[in-house]
Amino acid sequence: MPWSNQGGGPWGSGGGRGPWGSGPQPSGSQPPDLEELLRRSQDKLRTVLPGGNLGGKGILLIALAAILIWGFSGFFQVGPNERGAVLRFGKMVRVVDPGLNYHLPYPIESVLTPPALRVNKIDIGMRVIEDRRGNTIRDVPEESLMLTGDENIVDVDFSVLWKIKLDGVVAYLFNIQQPEGTVKAVAESAMREVIGRSEIQPILTGARQNIENGVHDLMQRVLDHYGAGIEVTQVQLQKVDPPSQVIAAFRDVQAARANAEQQLNEAQTYSNTVLPQARGRVANITQAAEAYREQTVAEAKGQTSRFLQVYEEYKKAPEVTRQRLYLETMERLFSGTDKIIVDQGVSSGVVPYLPLDQLTRPQPPRPTPPTGGTR
Amino acid sequence: MRLNLAGGLVAVVVLVALVIAYMMLFSVHQTRQAIVLSFGEPVNVVTEPGLHWKYPWHSVIHVDKRILDLENPAQEVIASDQKRLVVDAFARYRIKDVLRFYQSVGSINAANMQLSILLNSALRRVLGEATLTHVVRDERAQLMARVRDQLDTETQAFGIEVVDVRIRRADLPDENSQAVYERMKTERQREATEIREQGKQRGQEIRARADRDVTVLIADATATAERVRGEGDGERNRIFADAFGRDPEFFAFYRAMQAYEAALRSNDTRLLLRPDSEFFRFFGDPTGKARNAAPK
Numbered sequence: 142m143p144w145s146n147q148g149g150g151p152w153g154s155g156g157g158r159g160p161w162g163s164g165p166q167p168s169g170s171q172p173p174d175l176e177e178l179l180r181r182s183q184d185k186l187r188t189v190l191p192g193g194n195l196g197g198k199g200i201l202l203i204a205l206a207a208i209l210i211w212g213f214s215g216f217f218q219v220g221p222n223e224r225g226a227v228l229r230f231g232k233m234v235r236v237v238d239p240g241l242n243y244h245l246p247y248p249i250e251s252v253l254t255p256p257a258l259r260v261n262k263i264d265i266g267m268r269v270i271e272d273r274r275g276n277t278i279r280d281v282p283e284e285s286l287m288l289t290g291d292e293n294i295v296d297v298d299f300s301v302l303w304k305i306k307l308d309g310v311v312a313y314l315f316n317i318q319q320p321e322g323t324v325k326a327v328a329e330s331a332m333r334e335v336i337g338r339s340e341i342q343p344i345l346t347g348a349r350q351n352i353e354n355g356v357h358d359l360m361q362r363v364l365d366h367y368g369a370g371i372e373v374t375q376v377q378l379q380k381v382d383p384p385s386q387v388i389a390a391f392r393d394v395q396a397a398r399a400n401a402e403q404q405l406n407e408a409q410t411y412s413n414t415v416l417p418q419a420r421g422r423v424a425n426i427t428q429a430a431e432a433y434r435e436q437t438v439a440e441a442k443g444q445t446s447r448f449l450q451v452y453e454e455y456k457k458a459p460e461v462t463r464q465r466l467y468l469e470t471m472e473r474l475f476s477g478t479d480k481i482i483v484d485q486g487v488s489s490g491v492v493p494y495l496p497l498d499q500l501t502r503p504q505p506p507r508p509t510p511p512t513g514g515t516r
Numbered sequence: 517m518r519l520n521l522a523g524g525l526v527a528v529v530v531l532v533a534l535v536i537a538y539m540m541l542f543s544v545h546q547t548r549q550a551i552v553l554s555f556g557e558p559v560n561v562v563t564e565p566g567l568h569w570k571y572p573w574h575s576v577i578h579v580d581k582r583i584l585d586l587e588n589p590a591q592e593v594i595a596s597d598q599k600r601l602v603v604d605a606f607a608r609y610r611i612k613d614v615l616r617f618y619q620s621v622g623s624i625n626a627a628n629m630q631l632s633i634l635l636n637s638a639l640r641r642v643l644g645e646a647t648l649t650h651v652v653r654d655e656r657a658q659l660m661a662r663v664r665d666q667l668d669t670e671t672q673a674f675g676i677e678v679v680d681v682r683i684r685r686a687d688l689p690d691e692n693s694q695a696v697y698e699r700m701k702t703e704r705q706r707e708a709t710e711i712r713e714q715g716k717q718r719g720q721e722i723r724a725r726a727d728r729d730v731t732v733l734i735a736d737a738t739a740t741a742e743r744v745r746g747e748g749d750g751e752r753n754r755i756f757a758d759a760f761g762r763d764p765e766f767f768a769f770y771r772a773m774q775a776y777e778a779a780l781r782s783n784d785t786r787l788l789l790r791p792d793s794e795f796f797r798f799f800g801d802p803t804g805k806a807r808n809a810a811p812k
Contacts, residue, residue: 200523231545232566248543288687290653293700315546317583317608326587326606330682337652337686341700367583367608367679386697390704397708401715408719412726419730423737430741434748441752445759448770455766463769470773471795479786482796 215246217254224257224310236310253314257305260374263325265332266298267379286384287333293341298379299353301328301360309370316368324364324371331359341383345391349378539572549581549614561615579617580624583608583679586631592689593640599648600692604685605660607635607667613675620674627674631667635681638666651686659683 218241219225225237229250237252244250266285270277285296303324305313317323335355339348357376364371383391455462544550544565552560553575562568563581570576590604609631611617621627642663643651651659664681671678688696760767780787789796 200527228546228565230543230565230567231548232543232564233546283685286687286693287685288652290649292649292652292696294688294693294696315582318580318585322585323583323608326585326684327682330606330684333683333685334656337656363680363682369583383700384697387700387704390701390708394704394708394711397711397715401711401718404712404715404719405722408722408726412722415726415730416733419733423733426734426737426741427744430744434744434751437745437748438751438755441755445755448767449759449762451770452763452766456763459766463766466770466773467794470777474777474780475787475795478780480789481786482789 211246213246215244215250217242217244217252219254220256222256222258223254224305226253226255226310226314227251228253233311233315255305255310255314257310257313260302260304261321261324263301263303263321263328264298264379265301265325265328266296284329287336289336289341289344290338291340294384295336295341295344296380296382296384297332297336297344298381299328299332299356300377300379301325301373302375302377303371303373306370306372309372312368312370314370316370320369320371323367323369324360324373327360327363328356328376331356331363334359345381345383349381353378536572540569541567542570542576543567544578547580547582548578549611551577551579551614551618553577558615558618563614577618579611579614581611581614583610584624586628586635588632588635588639590685591636591639593643595643595648595651596645597647600689601643601648601651602685602687602689603639603643603651603683605635605639605663605681605683607631607664607681608679609671610677610679611675612677616673616675618675627676630674631671631676634667634670635663638663638670638681642666651683656683656686 217225219237219239221239223239225242226233227235227237227242227244227250229245230248234250242252244252266281268279268281270279280296280298282296285298286294287297289295301324313320332352335352336344338355339352344352353376357373360373360376364373382388451462451466455466542550544562546565548565550562550568551558552562552570554571554573559574560570586607586609588605588607590602593601593603595601611627617627621630642659646655646659650656660681660683664678667681668678687693760771
């Protein structure tokens, strides 16, 4: 520390406390060497007064010392996030930057040091309560419930960040009575105005950015109109919900959307199952038909080619071949069937009475015959 | 001794000068303005901040010249459509004519009370001519401007300029809020039902469409299949006709032979034959003279 042990320092008689030696406060702070000065002057007084002849000089010295102390009381410090506004007999005369500064001592000049660079935050619709466990948020419904343009009610919590304008220190200090309260009142009013212009659906779903911008612009316009010297840096929507009384109904709408989606998906699944199956069946049917066609044609070709073969031979010897074919066919035919040969001469009388059914059935285990005896 | 005397003299002069200065000078703060009174009679108004002088017998009254707050408690207003609103407004004003202000109301507290009453009646008057939707949605800014103008006109007499009047809250009273909640609830229920039913409907549509597509696919396929089968049959007929047309008579015979064989092959056929059929031509006569008709 360059100033830690530096008796004297750049401000000479300011003593060994540091570069800001005398407490920097505007209201007449005393240099630390006051006591020493006093003691010295008292010593001088003691040495002088008893003599009596040098009393005037002593008084002069005391007066000088007092003037010196008074003069030093004009030093003041402006913190890194502050600006200093110096008033002479109450009239603003200059603005000074952070660091060590000097103004003429009281009552001629005085200084105000507002936190010009600090960003302030105001919560509306909620209060953040800090305790040992951390921050808990308490809702303030009378601030957060507001009417929308379509006569619904929403619950809106938001925060406003603001600071003093770069060139607005003077305006901030001297134009309005309660900057903080004014920012809050204007913020509430602006938010309700913007919400009042909108409908509930967009407020709840997508229009956050629009609302924030709208409130920001409106607030800035009003504050500029007041000449407040305040800049609204940001409007942050914290929570935008339906009121607690109806939030269940709103959630049910979300659930309904999910249900509808589910219905759709199920139907798609059904469709995706049924259609491929149908296409499979289509393939079956068409392929079967193709097969039938091929088969039919092939059979026809086979049969005709057989016929043609035979026909070729037949053409060479028609009578014989025909005879042969006939006999061969009859042979195959008769060899596999029961035959009864009835001479025409006798048959006319007998045939109707023959129990043809029972004649020479080879070996069926004869059931009870319905009609009379047989052989 | 002479020095002492001189010193004392100087001190006394300085002291007297300071006292006179104290009595004749006064400072006005940047945020204030001042009225100089001579035994209660206003003689001067100072709006410039800084150091000013007066006669020692004058007294000074300081008055704020910043923009001042007026917070108005919430009150119920009936809009022109008979709907009730709880309106909470605030005003921002400035003391413009300090002398008139001092003479008519005197202090800021008294001014606030006066203004509050005037603001209330201006609000009732202006908002009473508008409907609820106008207050909430359509004409909020215009209505606030109108209240401000009316209030400003009325407060001219107090030396006050009304900078702004803003409606902070314009809400429904509690009982009406309950009704709104009920309405919101039923609206949402309606919406939820609608969404669900629409979902079902669209599901049905998709299913029906799928079923339709299936039916059409199968029908188309069947049609194609029939056509293909027909082609096959036609082709067969053509082939047969082609081949058999060469000798219909022989074909008839040949086909008949095949048909007999196919039709009569099984064991359950029993034939009753006459020995004079063609097959038995040689049965009773090796020469085959006894001719007769075709087999039976």
